Structures are given as C-alpha cells and as structure tokens.
Amino acid sequence: MSPLDLLLEPLGYEFMVRALATTVLAAVVCALLSCWLVLVGWSLMGDAVSHAVLPGVVLAYVVGAPFAVGALVFGLLAVVLVGAVRGGGRVKEDAAIGIVFTTLFALGLVLVSVTPSDTDLNHIVFGNVLGVSTSDLVQVAVLAAVAAATLLLKRRDLVLFAFDPTHAHAIGLSPRRLGALLLGVLAVTAVVALQVVGVVLVVAMLVIPGATACLLTDRFGRMLVLAPVLSATSAVVGLYLSYWYDLASGGMVVLVQGVVFGVVHLLAPHGVLGRRRAGRAAAVADEATTARPEAAPVV
C-alpha cells in the first residue's frame, strides 16, 4: 500500500471524515486558548473547569439543551465554589480547586450512571471521536468558532490581563471581567474538546500546545500560529495511528501531543539543550546590558 493510500483510505469512511474534522477543530481552538492558560498560570484551572462541566453536560443531555449551556453553568459554578472554599483563607487555592473539581466530576459520574440513554454517556468521560454524528460536528464547529473568534478579537486585552493585570486596572479595564471572559471561553472549549478526548484528557489539549509553542518563540503572535499548527498536526497523526493500529483515539491524540512537547522541550531555543547553549553564550555576553547587583545603601 502506498503512503498516499495510508492517508486516503480512512477518508473513505464518513465517520473518519467527521472524526478528523472534529479533531482538527478541537485541536485548533484548544491550542489558541492554551496560549493564554499557560501564561496566566491557569493549567490547573483548565483541568478543574474541564472536569467540572461533566454534570452540566449530562444534565443538558437529560433536558435536551445544548451541551454548551450546561457546561457554562457548571464551569461558572466551579469557579464560584473554588472562590467560596478558598474564601476563609484556611484552604489554599490548589486544595480548593482539587476539592471542587473532583466533587463535581464525581457528581457527573453518578449522573451518568443513573441517566438512561441510547448513546453511551461514558463517551463524554473518555471521548469517542469515531462516533461523532453530523449534528455533534455542527455543534462543535459553532462552539469552536465562537471560542476562537472571542479569543482572537480580545487577544490584546487577554494578553494584557495575563502580563500585567495591575496596568489593565490602572487604565480603567476590568481584570475581573477579562478573567471571567477567559473562563467562559474555557468552559465552551471544554465541550468542544471532550468530544475528541473526553473530559479526563481535555486538560492535555488545553495545556500542551501552548506550553510547546512557548518554548519555540518569544512572540505571542507566533505562539498563536505555532500552537494550533502543532496541535492540529499532532492530533491528526494521533488519529491516523489509532486508525491503523486500532488504538484508543483520544489517548493517541494526547500521546502524540505529549511526545511532540517532549521533543521540543529537548531541542527548542528555550528547551533543555537550548538553555545549555545559552548558558555558555551568557558567559561572554555584553556586560553593559546586564544589570549589576545593586550596591547602593538602602534604608
């Protein structure tokens, strides 16, 4: 079989075409969002919100509402609960996040177990990209478009929010509102991604592409190109591998992304080897541009 056949044969099946389309959409929008999540330091928040949407998605299924509505409600609820648990000051934020998202996720699992359905709701948990229907694909496309458009239109404000929220506040913008916007997009994006890899692995797609791009460039604008390209390519490769070797599709998508990150981490300018080179270069660097330690007396 020629290499071209390897690529084309799966496309003879409609389910594979839908799977590829869904995967690429999810990979691109997750990668865009991940650029901000890794810079704000919200990877754990991404994990939390993506797990916490599960009960919302199940309830939306039960009442016949769009998944995104349920996801948004529970994503928001998770954020409010984290704030409330942390509010007293005794419970630190990471513990608060850990408590809230696992509890909501557990609620989701219980709801799955008691909800009679013709489609297997466990697919929400572990993903079932090969079983995506045309209406699922349409929903994914709409949500992905909304999320991506929001991120790209507000990208400068969101970068400012990530880089210097104090300045954002000082010029009359609301860091709180920008944070809420990012969380809203996160909840919507979680719905898109869980179709591909399931709730459990969504966080991988929300963190790995941004972290990979971050190692490759010093320009945020370039991250916004590199992350989606790497993410979509890895996801498609993962899907093809799962097709040919009969492996779990969601797992393969994430595994390939993880391997790509590993390679970049080793070889990139900001990666392990790059830092070694930079360390040697710094020894002969121009002293004039380097701040000397402050020797002046202080109060």
Added chain:
Amino acid sequence: MTPALEVEHVTVRYGDVLALDDVSLRLAPGRVCGLVGVNGAGKSTLLQAVTGTVRPGAGRVRVLGDDPARARRRGAIAYVPQQEAVDVTFPVSVRDVVAMGRYGRLGPTRRLRAADHAAVDAALERVGLTALADRQVGRLSGGQRRRAFVARGIAQEADLLLLDEPFAGVDKGSEATVVRLLRELAADGRTVLVSTHDLHALPDLADEAVLLRRSVVFHGPVPEALRPETLAGALGLATGTVASRTGAAGEGAAA
C-alpha cells in the same frame, strides 16, 4: 490649582493588619515626590490605594479632582510595577509593552491606529529604547526594563505616574537615566510619585519627600526629610542609630 493627587484620611486594613492609618497627602502637578519607608511601611499599599487596586476602608482618593475610577478611565494614572512583579519570560516585546499604554483609548479589539503607533515610537525614542524595541522584555537589563514601563506611561499620556521601587536591582548608570527621565516628565507638568528604599537617589530625584510609617510621618523638602532626626521618626529607630547609619551624605543602611 487642582492638586494632581489628594489622599484624605485613607485607612487600609488587611484582615487584622493595619497597613495604612489615616494617611493624608496632597501633591501639586509637575512635582516629583519620593515615598520613603521601610518594608511594610505601606508604600505599595498607598500606591495601590491610588490606582484603586486596594479599596480603602476609610477616606478617599482624588486624582486631578476626579475619583480614581474616572481618572483610570481617562488614562490619567500610569503604574510602573516592581521589578519582581513582572514576568520576564512573558512573550511580549518592548514595543508591545509600550503599546499597552494606549489600550485605554482604543476600540474593543485594541487595534493601534497610525497616531498610536506614532505615540509608541515617540515614547520609545524618549526613553532611549528605540533600538531595543523588538526585544523580548526579559532580555533587557533591570534599568532598561524600568524605562520600558515608564515609556508605557508616556505613551498613555498619563498625568500621574506611580513607580514602585524603580531602582531596586538597577545599576547606577540606569538609575541616573531613569532619574533624569522622571525629572523631564515633571518639567512637562506630569506628577511623579516614586516609592523607594534608596535615600541616595532622593536629592537628585525628588522635589519633595513623604516619609511613611503606616501614616505620614513627614512631608516636605528632601533635605529636611533626610535629616537624621526626621528619618529616625520614619524608621522607628533611635536618632543615634540613624545618624551613624546614614551619615552626613544621607546614605541609608539596611533596615
């Protein structure tokens, strides 16, 4: 004349800790004021109360006669963060940082127009960073990075510039450059409030000084502020200790 900054009976508490106690102060436009105090004296808190990041439990703040929220929306307040508050690995260039000064006056997508690009270029020129404009912000020296953030305030056309410890981790040459820059801005009619540990820089830098120790211990001309007995009050030390530690030249000592 409307004061550039009015702080009236401002009190700030963090839980049980009293950070600012009945602080009042007025700054006239076109002045550089040094805000001096030991760690924990409330310098950063006072700056944050002016930007509105911290909400005072009592008292009020006015910036050029406006309440802080209005002044913020007008772009009247620029804030230069402490060295360690900046994520130096963040993938933005010097030009990107300066452009952020314009965001308040732009449309919802913050797309820069020709006039904004010109203002950014002019601000970069003014602080002498034109040649480094496309560098990632972490690849600057401490002093250059301070200048980049001051340039952001210039591009913003802010009336009131607040700087939190701008000389920490900055070499002497860069410090002199920043001091000259701030003096020029004051000569243009802007008002500059600088929190600092560094008594050394004060005579060149500031027209007046505020000594802060949860409340205002002294507010007046710099030479008076640097007198050992005045400093002793601000630092909460015995006069003799300060005199021996600061010396006639007004050198400080680690508190």
